[in-house]
Amino acid sequence: MADLQIEEETRGDTVIVRFIGSADLESEADLHRAIVRLSAGHPRLLVADLSKLKFLASLAMGEFVALMSSIKQHGGKLVVAAPHPTIAEALKRARLYEPLNCVESVEIALTMAPSA
Secondary structure, X not given: OOOEEEEEEEEOOEEEEEEEXXXXXXXXXXXXXXXXXXXXXXXXEEEEEEEXXXXXXXXXXXXXXXXXXXXXXXXXXXXXXXXXHHHHHHHHHOOOOOOOOOEOOHHHHOOOOOOO
């Protein structure tokens, strides 16, 4: 069984998604289904809270890039919040830290909605 939990909270046109556990090869199918569902909702702001995510496989990084592209196509924005230091470092090495709009906290991320 995959060790990834995904919790969602909607606040108006903002969706906060908490990823808990490990986004590894075993949980990739669950992550993909969640990404497809989140993309289909076309949120104006999607905050991916990674504060409780302990591992992020390269395949999972690709899922976040796909999510970012899909949301951006519909005028929205993805912000990755509070990545664990090892995940933040991996995102920086993959040159995804800035494109994924990584910030230190969910509170900061919630201020980053795109202009209407």
